[in-house]
Amino acid sequence: xxxxxLAEIAAVVGGQxxxxxxxSAQVTGPVVRDSREVVPGSLFAAFVGERxxxxxxxxxxxxxxxxxxxxxxxxGVPAIVDDVxxxxxxxxxxxxxxLGATLVALTGSAGKTSTKDLIAQVLRRKAPTVFTPxxxxxxxxxxxxxxxxxxxxxxxxxxxxxxGIGHIRYLAGLTPPKIGLVLNVGSAHIGxxxxxxxxxxAKGELVEALPGDGAAILNADDPLVRAMASRxxxxxxxxxxxxxxxxxxxxxxLTDSGQxxxxxxxxxxxxxxxxxxxxxxxxxNALAAAAVAHELGMSAAEIATALSEAxxxxxxxMEVTERPDGVTIVNDAYxxxxxxxxxxxxxxxxxxKGRRTWAVLGKMAELGDETLAEHDAVGxxxxxxxxxxxxxxxxxxxxxxxxxxxxxxSWGEESVHVSDAQAAIDLLRSELRPGDVxxxxxxxxxGLESVAQALTxxxxxxxxxxx
Numbered sequence: 226x227x228x229x230x231l232a233e234i235a236a237v238v239g240g241q242x243x244x245x246x247x248x249s250a251q252v253t254g255p256v257v258r259d260s261r262e263v264v265p266g267s268l269f270a271a272f273v274g275e276r277x278x279x280x281x282x283x284x285x286x287x288x289x290x291x292x293x294x295x296x297x298x299x300x301g302v303p304a305i306v307d308d309v310x311x312x313x314x315x316x317x318x319x320x321x322x323x324l325g326a327t328l329v330a331l332t333g334s335a336g337k338t339s340t341k342d343l344i345a346q347v348l349r350r351k352a353p354t355v356f357t358p359x360x361x362x363x364x365x366x367x368x369x370x371x372x373x374x375x376x377x378x379x380x381x382x383x384x385x386x387x388x389g390i391g392h393i394r395y396l397a398g399l400t401p402p403k404i405g406l407v408l409n410v411g412s413a414h415i416g417x418x419x420x421x422x423x424x425x426x427a428k429g430e431l432v433e434a435l436p437g438d439g440a441a442i443l444n445a446d447d448p449l450v451r452a453m454a455s456r457x458x459x460x461x462x463x464x465x466x467x468x469x470x471x472x473x474x475x476x477x478x479l480t481d482s483g484q485x486x487x488x489x490x491x492x493x494x495x496x497x498x499x500x501x502x503x504x505x506x507x508x509x510n511a512l513a514a515a516a517v518a519h520e521l522g523m524s525a526a527e528i529a530t531a532l533s534e535a536x537x538x539x540x541x542x543m544e545v546t547e548r549p550d551g552v553t554i555v556n557d558a559y560x561x562x563x564x565x566x567x568x569x570x571x572x573x574x575x576x577x578k579g580r581r582t583w584a585v586l587g588k589m590a591e592l593g594d595e596t597l598a599e600h601d602a603v604g605x606x607x608x609x610x611x612x613x614x615x616x617x618x619x620x621x622x623x624x625x626x627x628x629x630x631x632x633x634x635s636w637g638e639e640s641v642h643v644s645d646a647q648a649a650i651d652l653l654r655s656e657l658r659p660g661d662v663x664x665x666x667x668x669x670x671x672g673l674e675s676v677a678q679a680l681t682x683x684x685x686x687x688x689x690x691x692x
Contacts, residue, residue: 226268226372227320228253231293231305234268237319240307243299250303252292256316256372258365265290270309271300272365310364314399317368321400326355326378328400329517332385332393332428333408333450335564336510337362339502340408341384342538343514347531351523352379359539360559362386364395371400380521387427388417397434404520405431405459406442406513410449411564416593425449435459442516444509445470464516465509472516474508483576485511489529491519496529501536503543503555504572506565541674543572546681551659556677557666561589563599567606569666574610577662581613585649585676587667588622597625604629608639615640618649619671646672650679 232248235241242248254266260282263269269286271279271294283300287293293303295312305312321328329348331341338360345356355374357366362384374381385396397405410425418424432441432453441457444450445465454461464472474487485508486499500507511532518528537544541559548554553576557569566589573582584607592599604626607615617627623642630640643649653663653676665677 226252226254226256226374227323227376229320231303234293234316235305238295238305238307238312238315240295240305240312243304243306244301245293245303245305250292254290254292256295256313256369258369260286260289263289263291267291269294270313270369271296272309273297313365313368313372317371318399320374321371321381324374324376324378324381326374326381327404327521328402329380329382329404329406330385330397330400330402330431331382331406331408331513332387332431333406333444334411334424334428335562335568336408336506337384337386338539338559339507339537339542340406340510340513341382343510343532343535344406344517345382346535346538347514347518347523347528348380348382348521350527350531351518351521353377354380354382356382357384360384360386364392364399367396368399385431387430390423390427391430393427393430394434397431402431402435403439404442404517405435405439405457406517407431407444407450407453408509408513409444409447409564412562412592412595412599415595416591419593421449425453429453429456432457432459440520442513442520444513445473446509462516462520464512466512470512472512472519474512477505477508479505479575481578483572487511489515489525489532491515491525491528493519494525496525498529498532500532501534503545503576504568505575506568506572541677543569544677546677548681548683551661552657552680553662554677554680555662555664556674556681557664558669558671558674558677560669561587561667563589563592563595563603566603566666569664570603570606570610570612573612573662573664577612581658581661582611583614583616583653583657583661583663584612585616585618585653585663585665585673586623586626587618587671587673588620588626590668590670596622600625601629601632604631604640605633608633612639616649616652617642618646618667618673618676619644646675649673649676653680654683 252268269291287302296304439459445463445467463470477487544556546554617623627642667673
């Protein structure tokens with residue numbers, strides 16, 4: 226964060242100072258909410274969680290070097306007292322305005338984190354770039370990310386999530402974007418929103434927040450996103466495979482290993498891209514990143530080179546591990562919705578040509594009335610893509626995955642339902658053979674990353690029987 230005195234911070238957030246002997250003392254380090262992340266010069270934000278109250282760590286963090294605590298009550302050490310979340314947002318707004326960096330915000334139902342990582346990797350070739358780590362895209366994670374920017378930062382790339390109307394409007398108010406990107410409108414959280422139209426209404430709050438001299442980057446291939454052009458006063462830039470897109474892909478194909486390749490076209494020229502990531506769904510993500518980079522002055526050749534060299538920066542998102550025994554583990558267990566499930570299954574099918582493929586899948590959460598139909602459809606798709614075996618893990622939603630595959634299959638041998646992650650691990654350890662490809666994916670609450678981790682560790686310990 227840029228250096229600010231405690232007196233300045235108190236004035237910005239409108240908080241009361243307590244036990245501060247020197248109001249001119251400066252915060253020169255990061256603003257953190259985890260006491261383990263405190264370094265000399267930090268400001269510690271004391272949030273009250275379900276199991277842990279950050280106020281209980283106030284004395285410790287000051288001893289470890291924190292200059293003060295942002296707290297909701299006096300804590301006996303230097304503190305600025307206010308509503309912590311409100312104060313954090315006010316501080317982020319102040320710092321972003323002081324910096325003058327170009328702020329890029331993005332949202333969508335699927336692919337936000339992967340696209341944000343691509344944008345960051347492209348833009349940091351041009352100038353110092355700060356971006357959201359992982360999926361810290363809510364009212365706490367977003368300002369914490371913004372506060373990591375310094376005087377050297379030229380681009381600030383922020384992922385914005387929403388679970389209801391008004392959420393993105395609030396986030397955009399904290400960190401007003403110059404460029405706003407909407408990837409897609411899908412089924413993620415549809416149970417909470419009540420329908421895709423409501424999701425589109427919420428996601429479109431981002432383009433409504435853009436200034437007249439800004440740019441709205443919209444997916445030309447998604448009708449609900451494309452319609453958002455009427456909701457912004459900013460310049461509209463379309464990306465996609467549509468011939469009408471300003472930034473588009475031609476000759477899209479997958480390599481033998483399942484990595485996408487295509488000809489990138491921008492208003493400033495064209496260049497070839499071969500990605501290191503896996504799955505055709507990353508083409509749309511790459512085009513979105515390219516559209517942002519083009520608006521910020523990068524050439525087609527520069528963008529293509531950066532996209533071709535970009536990797537995955539966030540854990541458990543199509544994370545590919547090649548075991549010594551030839552088994553390939555694809556850990557995509559961070560989260561799941563119908564769109565990302567279908568994309569991951571298609572990537573598995575492409576990667577596994579000529580090999581046995583396993584889809585270890587669990588429930589997709591927050592689908593509301595569409596829960597049964599969507600799980601059934603994913604199970605059926607696994608069979609249509611000739612996935613060798615679907616392993617459905619967990620309760621009722623997993624049984625619907627398995628039933629869809631069973632009903633779609635010819636012999637009933639294409640799928641199996643197991644009770645939990647350990648049962649899936651036991652099954653796969655006994656049945657995997659060298660050369661097999663295993664996809665692991667479910668909503669975050671299922672915790673299927675444990676399956677991928679166990680299978681990876683099994684490979685390190687000597688692999689599977691060569692049967």
